[in-house]
Amino acid sequence: xxxxxxxxxxxxxxxxxxxxxxxxxxxxxxxxxxxxxxxxxxxxxxxxxxxxxxxxxxxxxxxxxxxxxxxxxxxxxxxxxxxxxxxxxxxxxxxxxxxxxxxxxxxxxxxxxxxxxxxxxxxxxxxxxxxxxxxxxxxxxxxxxxxxxxxxxxxxxxxxxxxxxxxxxxxxxxxxxxxxxxxxxxxxxxxxxxxxxxxxxxxxxxxxxxxxxxxxxxxxxxxxxxxxxxxxxxxxxxxxxxxxxxxx
Numbered sequence: 001x002x003x004x005x006x007x008x009x010x011x012x013x014x015x016x017x018x019x020x021x022x023x024x025x026x027x028x029x030x031x032x033x034x035x036x037x038x039x040x041x042x043x044x045x046x047x048x049x050x051x052x053x054x055x056x057x058x059x060x061x062x063x064x065x066x067x068x069x070x071x072x073x074x075x076x077x078x079x080x081x082x083x084x085x086x087x088x089x090x091x092x093x094x095x096x097x098x099x100x101x102x103x104x105x106x107x108x109x110x111x112x113x114x115x116x117x118x119x120x121x122x123x124x125x126x127x128x129x130x131x132x133x134x135x136x137x138x139x140x141x142x143x144x145x146x147x148x149x150x151x152x153x154x155x156x157x158x159x160x161x162x163x164x165x166x167x168x169x170x171x172x173x174x175x176x177x178x179x180x181x182x183x184x185x186x187x188x189x190x191x192x193x194x195x196x197x198x199x200x201x202x203x204x205x206x207x208x209x210x211x212x213x214x215x216x217x218x219x220x221x222x223x224x225x226x227x228x229x230x231x232x233x234x235x236x237x238x239x240x241x242x243x244x245x246x247x248x
Contacts, residue, residue: 001053001057002025002028002050002053006049006053006117009049009113009116009117010024010046010049010050010113012109012113013045013046013048013049013106013109013110013113014046015045015046015106017213017214018045018046018150018214019175019176019208019211019213019214019215020045020046020047020150020175020214022208023047023175023217024046024047024050025050026206026217027047027050027051027054027148027173028050028051028053028054029054030054030146030171030173030219031051031054031055031058031146032054032057032058034145034146034171035058035062035092036055036092036144036145036146036170036171037090037091037092037093037145038092038093038095038141038142038143038144038145038146038166039051039055039092039093039094039095039144039145039146039147039148040094040095040096040097040137040141040144040146040147040148040161040164040172041094041095041096041097041147041148041150042096042097042098042130042147042148042149042150042151042157043096043097043098043105043107043150043151044096044098044105044106044107044110044111044125045106045107045110045150046106046110047148047150048094048096048110048113048114048123049110049113049114049117049119051094051148052094052114052117052119052122052123053117053119055092055093055094055122056119056122058090058092059090059091059092059122062086062090063090065086066086069086092122093122093123093124093140093141094122094123094124095123095124095125095126095137095140095141096123096124096125096126097125097126097128097129097130097133097137098125098126098127099127099128099129100125100127101127107125111125124140124141126140130151130153130156130157130160131153131156131160132160134160134161134164137161137164138164143164143165143166143170144161144164144165144166144170144172145166145169145170145171146170146171146172146173147161147165147170147171147172147173148172148173148175149172149173149174149175150174150175150176152182154174154177154183154186155182155185155186155189157174158186158189158190158193162193165220165222166222167222167223167224167225167226168222168223168224168225168226168227169221169222169223169226170221170222171219171220171221171222172219172220173217173218173219173220174186174217174218174220175214175216175217176213176214176215176216176217177205177216177218178205178207178215178216178218179207179215179216183216187203187205187218190203190220191203197222197224198224200222200223200224200226201220201221201222201223201224202219202220202221202223203218203219203220203221204218204219205217205218205219206218206219
């Protein structure tokens with residue numbers, strides 16, 4: 001969890017002009033809420049331990065919930081998720097792409113913070129550039145449930161990695177697209193992709209007008225193959241959410 005020890009440990013990675021002071025906790029809670037199994041980050045830094053901590057906390061929460069379902073008072077538990085969700089182990093992983101040899105990279109310091117916080121086991125590092133690394137990401141984790149992109153090359157990410165974003169609700173968050181020409185061009189490109197997605201794509205721009213630079217975060221959610229929970233009909237009553245009829 002984000003406690004005093006965590007805040008103290010990540011403080012050396014904080015760079016105020018990068019504009020992630022509030023974005024990092026936002027990413028933590030997005031990951032806690034969405035509970036992705038596979039997460040990608042391009043460029044390691046202040047946000048890395050927030051993503052890793054969220055995955056570790058999600059795993060702990062998953063185990064607690066599964067234990068409730070196997071307890072003697074199971075009938076009193078009303079899980080909104082389907083029982084089949086808990087049948088497979090929940091082993092979330094964070095994959096980070098970073099040029100570790102770049103003298104300006106904060107990746108080595110971020111790795112040390114992960115080690116200090118006991119989070120190294122949820123993180124895999126792919127050394128290299130964003131461009132040309134998609135096959136390595138695919139081989140490592142397959143589809144991406146969540147991606148955090150904080151790079152000037154966001155358009156290259158969209159073009160190369162789009163098909164790796166899970167079409168059944170996968171989300172990627174991109175930093176600082178709203179208030180500079182190249183970023184707005186990326187937003188226009190994303191809007192143009194609605195046709196390819198059959199219109200089933202959600203885009204939300206979160207503006208931070210109080211920041212002088214890097215003052216927005218954009219959330220893009222693919223829903224091409226997403227099944228709305230309202231289309232799922234559990235058998236039995238609310239106390240027996242086992243088995244789900246096929247999507248209509």
